[in-house]
Amino acid sequence: xxxxxxxxxxxxxxxxxxxxxxxxxxxxxxxxxxxxxxxxxxxxxxxxxxxxxxxxxxxxxxxxxxxxxxxxxxxxxxxxxxxxxxxxxxxxxxxxxxxxxxxxxxxxxxxxxxxxxxxxxxxxxxxxxxxxxxxxxxxxxxxxxxxxxxxxxxxxxxxxxxxxxxxxxxxxxxxxxxxxxxxxxxxxxxxxxxxxxxxxxxxxxxxxxxxxxxxxxxxxxxxxxxxxxxxxxxxxxxxxxxxxxxxxxxxxxxxxxxxxxxxxxxxxxxxxxxxxxxxxxxxxxxxxxxxxxxxxxxxxxxxxxxxxxxxxxxxxxxxxxxxxxxxxxxxxxxxxxxxxxxxx
Ligand code: PMV
Numbered sequence: 453x454x455x456x457x458x459x460x461x462x463x464x465x466x467x468x469x470x471x472x473x474x475x476x477x478x479x480x481x482x483x484x485x486x487x488x489x490x491x492x493x494x495x496x497x498x499x500x501x502x503x504x505x506x507x508x509x510x511x512x513x514x515x516x517x518x519x520x521x522x523x524x525x526x527x528x529x530x531x532x533x534x535x536x537x538x539x540x541x542x543x544x545x546x547x548x549x550x551x552x553x554x555x556x557x558x559x560x561x562x563x564x565x566x567x568x569x570x571x572x573x574x575x576x577x578x579x580x581x582x583x584x585x586x587x588x589x590x591x592x593x594x595x596x597x598x599x600x601x602x603x604x605x606x607x608x609x610x611x612x613x614x615x616x617x618x619x620x621x622x623x624x625x626x627x628x629x630x631x632x633x634x635x636x637x638x639x640x641x642x643x644x645x646x647x648x649x650x651x652x653x654x655x656x657x658x659x660x661x662x663x664x665x666x667x668x669x670x671x672x673x674x675x676x677x678x679x680x681x682x683x684x685x686x687x688x689x690x691x692x693x694x695x696x697x698x699x700x701x702x703x704x705x706x707x708x709x710x711x712x713x714x715x716x717x718x719x720x721x722x723x724x725x726x727x728x729x730x731x732x733x734x735x736x737x738x739x740x741x742x743x744x745x746x747x748x749x750x751x752x753x754x755x756x757x758x759x760x761x762x763x764x765x766x767x768x769x770x771x772x773x774x775x776x777x778x779x780x781x782x783x784x785x786x787x788x789x790x791x792x793x794x795x796x
Contacts, residue, residue: 467513467551469583470793473575473786475567476501476607476614477642477745477753479700480677480684481707484660484670486618491603492627494664495677496618498684499607500755501635502642503783507572508794509557511540511580517552524557524573535570539577539601546597547585558794561778562649567751574601575608579786594786595628603656611635611784613688615681635782638691641761644778645752645768647724656748659711659718666715673710680706693757697736697743700755704745711748720748724773728752731767740764 482497520540522533540553557576559569578597582589589597591609595616599606606628607614612635619627654662664670680703687695711718725746732744732754742756742764756764758781765777 467515467584467586468511468791469580470508470510470789470791471576471580471583471786472506472508472789473572473579473608474502474504474506474611474780474783475561475569475572476604477755478604478607478703478747479696479745479755480680480703481747482603482616483707483710484664484673485603485657487622487624488657488661490624491599491601492624493603493616493618494674496616496681497604497607498613498615498632498681498688499604500613500640500642500782501608501611501785502780503635504780505559505561505567505572505778507557507559507569507576508789509555509573509576509580510791510794511577511584512554513549513551513581513584514554515549515551519552520555521552522555522557525559535574535601536577539574539597540581542597542600543578543581543585543587546582546587546589549585553581553584556794562646567644567749570602571604571608574598574605575786577601578605579609579788583788591785592628592630596624598786599624599627599629609786612637612782615685632685633688635784638688639758639782641756641758642780642782643754643756643761643765643768644780645724645728645754645771645774646776646778647722647728647750647752647773649775652720652749654718654748659714659748662716662718663711663714667710667713669710669713673706676706693741697741697755700745701743708746718748720750721746722750722773724771725750725752727771727773728754728768731771732764735760735764735767 476499480498484494595609613633616629683699
């Protein structure tokens with residue numbers, strides 16, 4: 453039986469809202485879950501939220517509707533719909549309604565190519581869905597809801613430099629993202645070298661499960677994370693580029709070493725990814741403030757000072773196997789946008 457939402461929800465009218473969120477890139481990586489159902493991480497992580505790549509999502513709940521209709525970039529896909537419906541269910545539970553929704557979502561960057569489209573996607577979805585239902589959700593509540601749908605989405609709710617705390621509680625109520633530093637307090641840039649547009653072979657959840665079960669390095673990964681988090685916090689709060697470069701490349705290579713040692717081993721890189729790593733290190737030796745990071749896919753993200761971005765992009769474009777280089781600054785967290793603004 454549909455129940456009416458709280459009175460403040462009705463005041464918003466039409467149960468319809470739109471939001472935008474951007475992908476984030478982890479500098480100290482999240483890999484491994486302490487609870488797969490609730491998406492609780494075994495370690496905390498630190499990330500930067502981008503600005504020029506975005507997901508825009510419109511959500512309309514339709515009183516009396518029994519089904520959800522979901523489209524991503526104008527198309528409907530069964531596995532996407534399944535994850536979106538699970539996320540809408542969390543919002544419906546919160547609002548005490550059981551109406552179906554119409555969800556229209558667009559990305560201005562390639563989906564499922566290791567660019568954290570699920571992070572921006574679920575951050576935008578919980579933000580728009582929460583507003584459509586008139587739920588007054590705090591940043592921490594939005595982050596927890598987004599986390600339930602995709603771990604790293606917890607961080608895309610917030611802008612700039614963000615820490616997602618591991619938390620200790622079994623219900624996950626203390627595992628949310630928190631702001632560390634605003635984007636404009638240290639406006640680094642990010643060049644993303646696209647080295648493949650194929651969907652990844654092993655998704656992050658399966659990769660994390662396999663790693664935890666079979667990698668001999670799992671215990672060392674967990675035991676050393678706190679040192680990396682402390683180093684990154686201090687580098688960010690003092691805007692110390694060299695210190696951030698050191699800990700970020702270390703965390704990236706350590707996460708991949710951990711995953712490579714699983715059975716069967718997880719190898720997310722291709723030849724161009726490795727060439728890009730060498731190219732970034734050569735640029736740094738030449739005095740350019742730049743470092744790399746790579747997630748569960750073959751794209752390389754080069755983080756640099758604004759003065760270095762053109763040289764970094766030009767150098768990555770020259771690497772054989774690089775198909776394209778995207779470029780972004782750091783940006784805000786999830787926020788409301790006007791209805792009908794999806795393609796603007
Ligand atoms: O949130 P997921 O399930 O897409 O996992 C993200 C894992 C990494 O991107 C490799 C690391 C991270 O902290 O984002």
